[in-house]
Amino acid sequence: MAAAPFATAVEGHRVDRRQRVDDGTSAPAACCALSTLTAYFRARPIPPLDTSKQITDNSKSCPWAVPHSNRVALVISLSDTVVASVALIDAGEQLVDLGDIGDLVLVDRTRSVVSNLSRHFLKVRVGVAERLMFAARKLSAQSLRLLVKEGYRPLSLQRTYFDRRLLKLRMQYPSASDALLIELTSRYAAPPEVAAHPTGAAVDLTLATQEGVELDMGSVLNATDEESSGACYTACQFISRQAQANRRLLATAMFAPGFVNYPSEWWHWSYGDRYWAVISDEPCAIYGPVEEECL
């Protein structure tokens, strides 16, 4: 059937769960020939970012922003089947390079701590870029800036990261079950089928001063559990008070426009992917994987 590439896309993403019949196969990358998708993306000019967009400020519900709150971050592994079972109705948004959206959000083009060689590595969905700008404006009141290290990541590279990590852990723990090894792998490398970076929904970022000097966040960005002695976990208590305070600042700014964090990586934030949908109790993911050839 010759359907329009985004025939299943919806205006907004709040759909009635009872009406949901999508099992994920309506994601553009899954339902369209690559050539069709490529033509679709290339034919559509990237719209200017809507800097006046009404974005709900969730900062009051940020666990770290509410003194003495009993709320704790919901910890669900990316390997949990609940994540893979989330429906996907792609909003069909373009990806935009964060280096082209002005000075509010800094980008690190040197690829320090990033091994992603794609020329699209600083791209994210338009809606993600707008929300980053929202967070950046909140931080600018404190003379701080967001510094993005990585956005889009090709699906093939994500698969390589996951497989490599899984193999390493399998050799390290030969008697461990497959389920446990996949769960352990997922703490640092997302399973390709639910990974947010290949969808343009995720960013790895840190805080910097107005001059671009990175703040102490308690561990090197992208350091694994072993490399950082556990300091990569967002809520890690075994880092300096200053680093904890810096993480709270980052979290408060990112929670505000609706981003969610993956608890084993303080630097990883996403909006619109399957994990986001689970944590935010949204009915479906709005961003699915985009092949690099489409960008």
Ligand SMILES: [Zn+2]
């Ligand atoms: Zn990430």
